[in-house]
Amino acid sequence: MMVEIGGGDLLQVTLHRSERKTLAITVYPGGEVEVRAPIAASDEEVAARVRRRRRWIRKQKDFFEQFRPRTPERQYVCGETHLYLGRQYRLKVIEGRKRPVRLWAGYIEVTREDTSPDSIRKTLSKWYRTQAERHFVLVLAKVQKEFHRTLPIEVTVDSRRFSRRWGTCHPDGRISLNVDLMRAPRSCIEYVVLHELCHLLVPDHSRAFFRLLDGHMPDWRERKSRLERLLA
Numbered sequence: 001m002m003v004e005i006g007g008g009d010l011l012q013v014t015l016h017r018s019e020r021k022t023l024a025i026t027v028y029p030g031g032e033v034e035v036r037a038p039i040a041a042s043d044e045e046v047a048a049r050v051r052r053r054r055r056w057i058r059k060q061k062d063f064f065e066q067f068r069p070r071t072p073e074r075q076y077v078c079g080e081t082h083l084y085l086g087r088q089y090r091l092k093v094i095e096g097r098k099r100p101v102r103l104w105a106g107y108i109e110v111t112r113e114d115t116s117p118d119s120i121r122k123t124l125s126k127w128y129r130t131q132a133e134r135h136f137v138l139v140l141a142k143v144q145k146e147f148h149r150t151l152p153i154e155v156t157v158d159s160r161r162f163s164r165r166w167g168t169c170h171p172d173g174r175i176s177l178n179v180d181l182m183r184a185p186r187s188c189i190e191y192v193v194l195h196e197l198c199h200l201l202v203p204d205h206s207r208a209f210f211r212l213l214d215g216h217m218p219d220w221r222e223r224k225s226r227l228e229r230l231l232a
Contacts, residue, residue: 003047005054012165013050016204017041023049026205027060030228032165036204076117076124082108083230084131086185093120101127125159132157132179136193139186140175143193147216153197166227169196184227191223 003011013033023037023046037046050057074080080091084103092107099111101123110120140155158168158176168176175196181189194217202209213220 001043001046003050005051011050011054011057013046015043015046018204018206025050025053025057027057027064029064030165031061031064033057034205074121076120082124083183084108085135085182086188086230091120128182129157129159129179132177132182135182135186135189136177139189139193143190143197147194147197153200155193167192167196169199173200180231184230188223188227188230191217191220191227194220 001013001015003013005011011033013035015035015037017037017039020036020038023035023041026034026036028034033050035046035050074082076091076093078091078093081088082091083089089103089106089108092104092109093115094109094111095113095115096111098113102109108124110123112119112123136155136157140153144153154174156174156176158165158178166178166181170176175193177189177192177196181192195213198209198212198216202212217223
């Protein structure tokens with residue numbers, strides 16, 4: 001849910017209701033804000049509590065932010081490195097008749113008549129999304145098979161690149177995955193998919209959730225850490 005916290009600023013929070021008596025707010029290292037509330041708590045009550053705690057939430061976010069390494073902003077010029085499925089490739093821009101983007105001998109090769117950085121950026125963004133639409137379905141099929149549970153799942157691609165939210169699970173069985181995950185190793189994508197599958201059964205980050213995650217992927221912490229290091 002989105003909470004207006006003053007001055008027109010909005011804060012995205014993940015709300016979980018359960019049989020509990022108190023309302024708790026957690027800020028995670030990635031910047032996500034989670035609220036665990038009693039079933040009887042209204043959205044207005046939750047929003048009011050978040051607003052009262054906005055200074056504390058900002059302080060927590062700032063604390064975690066200082067430990068995050070910065071990825072240099074991409075310039076989309078020849079020789080620049082780009083990640084694809086955890087491997088680094090150099091960008092090769094070729095002026096000529098438009099051809100499909102291809103991986104070739106350690107390069108991401110882009111051939112376009114318009115070789116301006118903006119044109120290359122748009123071309124690569126479209127290519128990453130196309131790759132995501134194909135790979136995410138394959139990863140979901142693999143992880144779901146190992147999950148040993150039949151769930152009606154549909155995976156969609158979230159095109160908001162460089163967002164800190166890697167995945168979102170929806171009550172209707174849809175899982176949205178950030179297109180930027182295509183920069184990460186497949187093992188990290190598998191972790192995000194399993195994380196969201198577990199949320200379809202356990203909506204909050206309770207002990208039951210982590211027991212489920214541990215049972216199906218004992219090394220998920222290492223995968224999560226690698227993901228955060230690579231895509232910071």
